[in-house]
Amino acid sequence: MTARWPDRDRTTIGRYLASLDLRSMKSQTCYRQVLNGFQDVVERHGKLDQHVLVAWLRISAECWAATTRLHRTRIIDRFLDHLLKVGAIDRNPITALREACNIKQCMPVWRALASRNPEKAFAQLRRPQPFGSVLGEVMAEHVALMRNRGYKYSSQSERLLRFDYFLQWNPALQDQPIGVMLEHWAAEKATSNHAVECENLRRILTKIFRHRDPSIPPRRPDPRPQKEVVKHWRKPHIYSPADVRQILDIARSYPSPRAPLRPLSIYTMLLLAYCAGLRRGELARLDIGDVNLHSDTITVRQTKFFKTRILPLPDSVMIELRAYIHARRRAGASQDPRSGLFWHEPGRTRRYTPEAITWLFLAVIRRAGLKPQHGRTGPRLHDLRHSMVVNRILEWYRVGINPQGRLPFLATYLGHRDINSTLVYITVTQDLLHLANERFRAVGAPCLNLAQEVRS
Template structure:
């Protein structure tokens, strides 16, 4: 850590707070209290590291509730990012831990640091590196090859990544043949969807190694896992006019003594969904401003030419 921060006069914190342009006096007081307390802890350590973060969490836990403390770690996150950008510190310890655990967010790091055993929690938080197994290089090369050929190859890449993570979590399989790896991967779950996942993975891996060695014979796909899944798909049900009328009658007579408007609300929602084809989210986002009593219409969606969901529905 450089000598620019922590500074004894705390001018760095003052300039940072001024740059935020906090209009509420309460927010200014909260930010200043959090950052001053963090600097007090930093000054008692030789370098800005994981130990500083844990020490600050322990001290702050005596003053704030756990939820409040985790919420105020965001102030520390933004301040550390500012210090790193301005060159006041050499590294951000939260970012270092986040990259070591291979996660994208900072909050899980703070949660494990606030636990009783941070080291054990950090070990459990760590995620395998993408394509870090014994087959990772081959699979990553294949994904890059297919994308260079113009294929999106997103779902296939996800299947390969899941298998790669499984191999990293089971190092005893690293020296086994690919058939043994796939047998253990298949035995991990007994669901029908996982059987389809394994069949698709076998097909992709056959393609991977056939690209590297054209002498490998093609593998005939097994359609049985997919057929088994299709058998258990839910069949669509088309409501008849009599079914819709029955639902509307039940909605209008729905017993709700504590909320007398609820039956009419349910009735209106079902009517709009049936007549205008509104989705559940569109129904939930409707408000009074969408109702035009002058033209007897209801507007839903965003008023943009690129948003086909924007249209008018007559009330009457």
């Protein structure tokens, strides 16, 4: 640690608190109390290491409850990151402990430090080295190969890592055939989701070893685990046009005294989620430069499967979007084309995250009475995308358009590779079933009668 921190006059803490721009006096007092107490402990020990962290936690236990103490560790995390960034310390002890344990989060490290026996807690917390098993090198090479080909390969990599950790925790399996390893892995859990993971793992491993030895015969996939999981999937809620109007009305009157632009932001986000079928991540990533007010289009960049699409919007949606952009400008938001379209007022330069969009939407539909006040049951934000598809097909039926010929256009608008992905969004409702039957009665039934006349 350099001599720049801890400093006797506490100017480092003062400058750090000023950079946070804390609006509440209570928050400023809390931050200052936590950081001053932490510096007192560091000054007494003279070295910023694991023992200092343990000492601070034990002293803090005298005045704070366990949950409060762990919550205050986040203040220390941010402060240590700041000190490392400005060069006031040479190393962050929390980061060093995370790297030693091969974990990404800080909170498990603090829980281990706060335990009665930190050494024993860290021994249980440490995870094996990634791809350190007998199959680790082969799997790591395959992940690198697929990523070099342009694939994200994130979920497959996580699946291979979980299997790799399992092999490292069970060294007796290291010399067994792969079939035996997979049998023990499948027996770890009896859930249907784990059965799907095991089937996907078998498929990936077969692909890996066939790349290395083409003489290995291909493996026939087993669709049964996936079908079993699909049976338990939650059926999407299809919002009626009346439900959508109610949600939009509540969004415009959403109470937000500290952020006056927020109600209009929520309203515009929900409007695009329903009328353009945007995912929550696509809403969060929209920039002000992605809106073209001359051609009445928005550009959705680098979404699922690395695709970018330009979506034309109806005049009614563009009127609302222009009104929001005008209100956003009056509120003092950045006009940089790369700044977030949906601007979070207190942050000045921040955009809404996908999690914040979901939280706000859930608050709106709970106010509308469409979702219980507590729990995860009921409609979701993504159900607006399902509703957009179903209601669009219903409208095509009502005006006499055959939806089958329009599905490729709908798939392109939604950002799908083909109509097979779009078919998942077609939930059969009573209205849809009735209109489909009416179309069959008007178009298909005469054909059947004609066939009977020809046979007679």
